[in-house]
Amino acid sequence: MLKEPSAKYTPFPPVRLDDRQWPGRTIERAPVWMSTDLRDGNQSLFEPMSAERKLRFFHMLCAVGFKEIEVAFPSASQTDFDFVRTLIDGGHIPQDVTIEVLTQAREHLIRRTMDALRGARRAIVHVYNATSKPFRENVFGMSKAEVVDMAVAAVRLIRSLADERPETEWVLEYSPETFTATELDFAREVCDAVTAAWGATPQDKVILNLPTTVEVTTANVYADQIEWMHRHLARRDSIVLSVHPHNDRGTAVAAAELALMAGAERVEGCLFGNGERTGNVDLVTLALNLYTQGVTPALDFSDINAVARIVEECNQLPIHPRHPYVGDLVFTAFSGSHQDAIKKGFAAQEAGAPWNVPYLPIDPADVGRSYDSVIRVNSQSGKGGIAYLLEAEYGIVMPRRLQVEFSGVVQRHADTHGGEVSAADIWRLFAASYLETSAPVRYVEHRLFEHGKAQGIRLTVEVDGISRLLTGEGNGPIDAAVDALRGIGAVLQVRSYEERSLGGSAAGGDARAAAFVEVTRPGCGEERYGVGIDANIVTASIRALLSGLNRLGGQAFAGAGAKAA
Secondary structure (H helix, E strand, O other): OOOOOOOOOOOOOOOOOOOOOHHHOOOOOOOEEEEOHHHHHHHOOOOOOOHHHHHHHHHHHHHHOOOEEEEEOOOOOHHHHHHHHHHHHOOOOOOOOEEEEEEEOOHHHHHHHHHHOOOOOEEEEEEEEEOOHHHHHHHOOOOHHHHHHHHHHHHHHHHHHHHOOOOOEEEEEEEEEOHHHOOHHHHHHHHHHHHHHHOOEOOEOEEEEEEEOOOOOOHHHHHHHHHHHHHHOOOHHHEEEEEEEEOOOOOHHHHHHHHHHOOOOEEEEEHHHOOOOOOEOEHHHHHHHHHHOOOOOOOOOOOHHHHHHHHHHHHOOOOOOOOOOOOOOOOOEOOHHHHHHHHHHHHHOOOOOOOOOOOOOOOHHHHOOOOOOOEOEOOOOOHHHHHHHHHHHHOOOOOHHHHHHHHHHHHHHHHHHOOOEOHHHHHHHHHHHHHOOOOOEEEEEEEEEEEOOEEEEEEEEEEOOEEEEEEEEEOOHHHHHHHHHHHHOEOOEEEEEEEEEOOOOOOOOOOOEEEEEEEEOOOOOOEEEEEEEEOOHHHHHHHHHHHHHHHHHHHHEOOHHHHHO
16 A cells, blocks of 8 residues: 555645636647757666767658757767767768757856867757756755856856857757746746846747756646746747656656647657656657647658667667557557457548548558558457458458358467467468368369350269269359259258459459358258359359358258268
8 A cells, every 4th residue: 555645745836827828729830849869868778879879860860850959968978078079070960950968057067068069060058957946955055046146157158158169050058957846936037047148039049948857747737837937938039948848757748748838839858758767758759649630740750660670779778569659569459349440440541531540540651650560360359350351461351241250260269379360370260261161062163054044054063072063053153053052962042142353463364253152051040151262253153152051061951861862
């Protein structure tokens, strides 16, 4: 049992924002994206990335479409410093991409950081200091005024060093670390002091980044905090309002979405949510959430598998199979009812129409995923999934009652053998059950002839290995074949008949047809399907009839003696 929490944990106080606007807004455009995979994400790894892996990751981020990338904490280690130099000296930074680096608000660290950036075309210098009461009083032993002075002194130093290097276009980013636990009035005071010290203008904007350094409340309270700052900051037209949500409460994506509704314009995070503790906001999930709402995300995840493999290799961390949009199983349905709904949804989905397939919030093809793994079969699966796999992999479109009948065959196999049943396994079961049923009656050949207004047939079969020539007449080939089979004592009634093309080119001689015949013996109370496949539709139909006969077994015959007669 968990201990009673009331004495140890208290609810976070709400924001006094009675006229909040964000709940009535929608996100209409993508934010400015900033990937911190190479800094925050890298710092969280048990084994940080090598320079080669970081460079590979950087190029992938550029290819995906990130225009701002936080690449290092250059004052923290020689490795990070050298990586920044590699990017600049090696000409790896595209013209439309700006690198960003992080530094604490301390003079020697700032100077080292600025040295790392010499010669860059454009750079964001991200400086931060903690502002919340626990940090002020317990960690640093500083007053509010001293915290403000620290931030302002750091910004003035960066401005001074930047002015000495006019060859670079400098952008300032400031974060009041632990913003969500900081009194809003004080957070605004620090941020206003920073923008004034930099001399922010609409032409030279400051990025104010308001992080959930640690998630301490619900996402709606964070949205209130962002809206309050958005409405009360000085020089608002000279500010890019940014958020950096962490995921301690598991609500980073929701916090980021609500923050964008509340006035934020920029989001920092990592692909697939890597980062310290429980991670940063997942930028892939956030971007594709926008995509499913009709908003162009300005990031290219059309080959999500390729991105995922690079991230896994560089981070040496696996992506969970149920991770939104990218996990190996997120587009996979094992449940029979889910499979049935998905199959019907695919059948109803029209090209160019709004996506509306049950259980699939996004078309897997849009992120480069095939439909092969959408429906997979195990002991929990039903007829819909089985029918989908046979149709998708082998072109067999089963009648609905055949789906029901065959699902029992697959279910028994799954229960007996356990685990997943592949499309190839299903095809083998289908062939064994319907196409390879040659006992007691095996098809050999047939000849059709006209007999007045009737259709005649000469049907050669083997009955228990003995060749028999049977003759019958009817109103068509199938009816004639039913009549002919009376010669071996088989009494059949055809309940339904369907045929399907299996594709191929008739001109090339490789077109095939599938016939599905549902048969019963009058009065026996049981129906069975038979299936036949052949290049000739009549042959396929007769094979299907014999398949159904064999599957009915002894019930199809008038008596043991009749079959041998």
